Amino acid sequence: MSKLTSDPGYVAITNETTMLVIPPLFHIFGLVFLVSTIAANGKAVLMEAFKPDLFLQSIEKYKVTYLPLVPSLMVFLMKSSMVDGYDISSVNDVFCGGSPIGVDLEELFYKRVNNVRPRQGYGLTEAGIISMMYPKLYKPGSAGKLTPTIEMKIVNPDTKTMLGVNQPGEICVRGATVMKGYLNDEESSKKDIDSDRFLHTGDLGYITEDGYLYIVDRIKEVIKYKGFQVAPAQLEERLLRHPGVKEAAVVGKPDERAGELPTAFISKQENMTVTAQELIDLIAQHFHADKQLHGGVIFVEEIPKTVTGKIARKMLKELVKQY
Incomplete structure (x- = not known):
């Protein structure tokens, strides 16, 4: 974890980082950014819940440099007229997770917010960080490449048969950070983890020939x-x-x-x-x-x-x- 969060080629959190953390700390998204900021001797600013005015005030007051955001908050920064009343020029890195965004939204965000390219990542509380977009290997619209500890396969959601590159299907992962099962819930564990120890995520996506992951949506959505x-x-x-x-x-x-x-x-x-x-x-x-x-x-x-x-x-x- 420390390699992923401190290396400038990965999440790139340092002792100069001021992080505004909104995602809940019982989810992997919020927990990773909070713990990583503390471990790097950076500054973490916590919000109990998203409130538009407090969100913008906090960025301005604490000179926030790094924002982990869900897509709806990216849209808020791009579209809300409230933003014009605050100084958010300190923001120089944005990491987006929770649900996918495409090339169009990335480009709109870049033009609206300090010329910052939002980097997408993909992870689950059950599996940790699965993939992330590294700054030097940026591909628009992608959730990046798999982290070193993760293996992935894409399967047909109905038949569970393996699919090839560029074929959308259910994302399944295994590796050192993937959970062993749900506590005291053997039935759910067997349903979500197959005989090869791959966790079936319920997310729809595909892998390109050069190893970039693209998330389409939640299967249930x-x-x-x-x-x-x-x-x-x-x-x-x-x-x-x-x-x-x-x-x-x-x-x-x-x-x-x-x-x-x-x-x-x-x-x-x-x-x-x-x-x-x-x-x-x-x-x-x-x-x-x-x-x-x-x-x-x-x-x-x-x-x-x-x-x-x-x-x-x-x-x-x-x-x-x-x-």
């Missing part, structure tokens, strides 16, 4: 429309390219004939106009017919979030049933 798989993260990223969109979240609306209808919840930018048809047409221009917003667009004042700033998808899945 993928929308099933007429047998086709629709990844919400891809649609959300495209919607956020629209200047009138402040926040976007796509969930499946239950439908007897189609299974689920991709439906977008949208929070508008202040003093800007955008119509539902504009956004429906935007998606239609960039995605196949099976990946359209067949459930339409729902405008809301704010996208509901968890205490860590992630999109509260469970709440949205219940809310969409009312429309």
Whole structure:
């Protein structure tokens, strides 16, 4: 762990780092950054929960240099007008995890926040750090390369057969940092860990020929429309390219004939106009017919979030049933 966090080719935490930690400390994301900062004699600033004004005040007050963020907080920094009222110029490194972001969001973030390239990583509390994007080997949209202790295979989620390079499937990992099983829960352990000791993560992704990992989405979050798989993260990223969109979240609306209808919840930018048809047409221009917003667009004042700033998808899945 110390190699990964202190080496400038990896996470690159030093005694000059001031880290603002928001992710919960019982998850691997928050725990690794907190412990690593302390071990490096850096400064750690803790937030109990994400509050927009306190978040920005903390960056300015403590001259925060390093931010571990989930995608929704990246979007906040890119899109919120509140940011203009604070000095966040101290930020020089951003590590993104929790769910995937694509090339478009990375580029938007770079242009908006101090020309910082957000580096993606991938990990689980059950497995530790699985992959990360190293500064010198940057590939847009990727979660980087596997860390030295990890082995990976990609399998068909239904048949469990092995897949080749560039073929999306369930990510399975094993290695020194992967858990042995769930405490006092043998049934769940057998379900998630196969006979070859690979942990089945429930995440959908693929590996390229040169060894870069790309995360598509959580398998359970993928929308099933007429047998086709629709990844919400891809649609959300495209919607956020629209200047009138402040926040976007796509969930499946239950439908007897189609299974689920991709439906977008949208929070508008202040003093800007955008119509539902504009956004429906935007998606239609960039995605196949099976990946359209067949459930339409729902405008809301704010996208509901968890205490860590992630999109509260469970709440949205219940809310969409009312429309």
